[in-house]
Amino acid sequence: MRREDFPALEQTVQGEPLVYLDSAATALKPRAVIDAVTGVYARDCANIHRAVHTLSQRATQAFEATREKARAFLGAESTDEIVFTSGTTESINLVAQAWARPRLGPGDRVLISGLEHHSNIVPWQIVCAQTGAELVVVPITDEGEVPLEQVEARLDERVRLVAMNHVSNALGTVQDAAEIARLAHAAGAKVLFDGAQAAPHLPLDVRALDADFYAFSAHKLYGPTGVGVLYGKRALLAECEPYQSGGDMIRSVTFEKTTYASLPAYLEAGTPNIAGVIGLGAAIDYVEGIGRATLHAREQDLLRYGTEALSSIEGLRLIGTAKRKVGVLSFVMDAAHPHDIGTIVDAKGVAIRTGHHCAQPVMERFGIPATARASLGMYNTPEDLDALVRALHEVRRMFA
Amino acid sequence: MSELRELYQEYVLDHGKRPRNFRAIEGATHRGEGYNPLCGDRITLQLLVEGDVIRDIAFSGAGCAISTASASTMTETLMGKTLAEARATFGAFLSMVKGEAEPDYDALDKLAVFAGVAEFPMRVKCATLAWHTLNAAIEGAEAVTTE
Numbered sequence A: 001m002r003r004e005d006f007p008a009l010e011q012t013v014q015g016e017p018l019v020y021l022d023s024a025a026t027a028l029k030p031r032a033v034i035d036a037v038t039g040v041y042a043r044d045c046a047n048i049h050r051a052v053h054t055l056s057q058r059a060t061q062a063f064e065a066t067r068e069k070a071r072a073f074l075g076a077e078s079t080d081e082i083v084f085t086s087g088t089t090e091s092i093n094l095v096a097q098a099w100a101r102p103r104l105g106p107g108d109r110v111l112i113s114g115l116e117h118h119s120n121i122v123p124w125q126i127v128c129a130q131t132g133a134e135l136v137v138v139p140i141t142d143e144g145e146v147p148l149e150q151v152e153a154r155l156d157e158r159v160r161l162v163a164m165n166h167v168s169n170a171l172g173t174v175q176d177a178a179e180i181a182r183l184a185h186a187a188g189a190k191v192l193f194d195g196a197q198a199a200p201h202l203p204l205d206v207r208a209l210d211a212d213f214y215a216f217s218a219h220k221l222y223g224p225t226g227v228g229v230l231y232g233k234r235a236l237l238a239e240c241e242p243y244q245s246g247g248d249m250i251r252s253v254t255f256e257k258t259t260y261a262s263l264p265a266y267l268e269a270g271t272p273n274i275a276g277v278i279g280l281g282a283a284i285d286y287v288e289g290i291g292r293a294t295l296h297a298r299e300q301d302l303l304r305y306g307t308e309a310l311s312s313i314e315g316l317r318l319i320g321t322a323k324r325k326v327g328v329l330s331f332v333m334d335a336a337h338p339h340d341i342g343t344i345v346d347a348k349g350v351a352i353r354t355g356h357h358c359a360q361p362v363m364e365r366f367g368i369p370a371t372a373r374a375s376l377g378m379y380n381t382p383e384d385l386d387a388l389v390r391a392l393h394e395v396r397r398m399f400a
Numbered sequence B: 001m002s003e004l005r006e007l008y009q010e011y012v013l014d015h016g017k018r019p020r021n022f023r024a025i026e027g028a029t030h031r032g033e034g035y036n037p038l039c040g041d042r043i044t045l046q047l048l049v050e051g052d053v054i055r056d057i058a059f060s061g062a063g064c065a066i067s068t069a070s071a072s073t074m075t076e077t078l079m080g081k082t083l084a085e086a087r088a089t090f091g092a093f094l095s096m097v098k099g100e101a102e103p104d105y106d107a108l109d110k111l112a113v114f115a116g117v118a119e120f121p122m123r124v125k126c127a128t129l130a131w132h133t134l135n136a137a138i139e140g141a142e143a144v145t146t147e
């Protein structure tokens, strides 16, 4: 990895070199990803799975090669278990509507945690309203952890599905996914992990985790926006009802009867985001070229550095102090509201996120309206965190 | 940085920290609730209107410096004004912070310190939350959200 690989870093913001600390919202893209996407439009511009001409063959091969890359990235058994979607959000909605909805009824339960992103709350609220099932929430601790005994205490034969994030976007907490899956399975429930924030930071192995479904987004993994992956165990994906219907997901159509394609095409109706998927392939290559274990180790060092540096600022309180975390530093300051913090540090060229991070229940749990959040990507350095700390001292001076 | 100083003038920082008319009104005739879900800012605005005149106006809630200072200045500016004047000032304020017009400094008076908001499009919602809440309160709408 070289910082020069990321063209977005070659700019100044408000006259200062850009310090990008908002990778949990979306990661910057390396040149290899940008080139892969533009290459599709500039050269291999064709629809996939349809024509025999050369361009279509090239596009189809690159598209399906990404499916293999995603399979290997997740440690899945088969490419049939890799469904391309528009993002984590669509992956979760697909499971909610195509798999859960036909199976849920009054008396059934879906279990989530108090640490979820709205995209792992609202689809379950909707499917529960549609089916009469009940949504149950596992509370979180002051450190921002989901205690396993609290999960276990809510698991019984009524729970059909446990849907939890693998890593929290608001606080950076890493869940013990393997143990959650074990507990869920022991109670006869299936388990879905929202891996949007895990995929960029952790080595993943869906078979070792024994995940039934696993979702992530390309854009947080240094890939393009508008592309995501849903992993599902083959038998479970096969149980899904059609999610969307139309071209590509059928085998044959007459006005009397339509037969469906096999997996994964069955769950991928219509022309997909071809360039985006191919860009995801380039992103996976880029990340694997460095190695997730290497990235993880580097990031943990930086996280420790940042945690200490921020903790040394008077009147600053870190929100989310779990034992296992990725590079997310959420905080509030006595001196200023997160929104004011965001504007002032932006004037120093430092990009952080402020707000509720699509996790309003988490904010409510801590009794705060919002946090400021610095989140790390592979291009960040200790100097970036030093720049943040300097900017936060400026906040304190201004509001002193 | 100079744009930042324009936004966070001493006056704004002062009203952000020590908002004026930050209280409840006994026997208020009008009430509005404002909420900006993106940043969690909340405001409750109360008015005591006699005939067409705003006899008292006050607010409570929690928000960033810009939204708090804006609410504080709004209450100071509108105290004793008619509802028609309040509506006109709302219009002038909106077009100023959205950068749509050269500010009408006479009509805006102290509110002109918020002219710098126009350079920060992401903060317009903060500056206007109190005003949209006012509008809802005097037009009798339920609650407003800006985001």
Ligand SMILES: Cc1ncc(COP(=O)(O)O)c(C=O)c1O
Residues within 6 Å of the ligand: A024, A025, A086, A087, A088, A089, A090, A117, A119, A120, A165, A167, A168, A169, A194, A196, A197, A217, A219, A358
């Ligand atoms: C934990 C988590 N889940 C889900 C999502 C939704 O991802 P997307 O917007 O890419 O569908 C995000 C992104 O913000 C996230 O951080």
